[in-house]
Amino acid sequence: MKKLLLLLTFLSLTLFAGVKDLDINTFEKLKKQGVPIIDIRTPQEWRETGIIDGSHTIMFFDPSGRYDLRSFLSRLSKLGIEKDTPFVLVCRSASRTKMLGDFLSDKLGYKKVYELKGGILNWKRQSKPLKPLK
Secondary structure, eight states, rough: OOHHHHHHHHHHHHSSSSEEEEOOHHOOOHHHHOOEEEOSSOOOHHHHOBBBBOOOOOOOSTSOOOOOOOHHHHHHHHHTTTTTTTEEEEESHHHHHHHHHHHHTTTOOOOOOEEEEEEHHHHHHOOOOBBBBO
């Protein structure tokens, strides 16, 4: 019985591990509830398209693909984002957020990591508003 319980616990953790995709409607509901939105794109990308109102711009991968995990985690912490805090990652097409979100969830133990499915490109396709980077 103990082995079965242990197996079920393990399976439930692995089924829910990783970043979770959000459709636009669910994303907007979480945004209205005050869930932090973290836009991990580069400053050039923010200037080109604008950002979703209320987003925190914290670049993760630079244009060369390098990153500074310690700095990124420090900035998350300054926003009050801890391992049990829900937050949403946004990038251009959701490929970077998928990679980062899975890492944060699976390797670092963040439990409520979400990503905007399709990224900012999907947001734009739906004619959703963007504001200029200031």
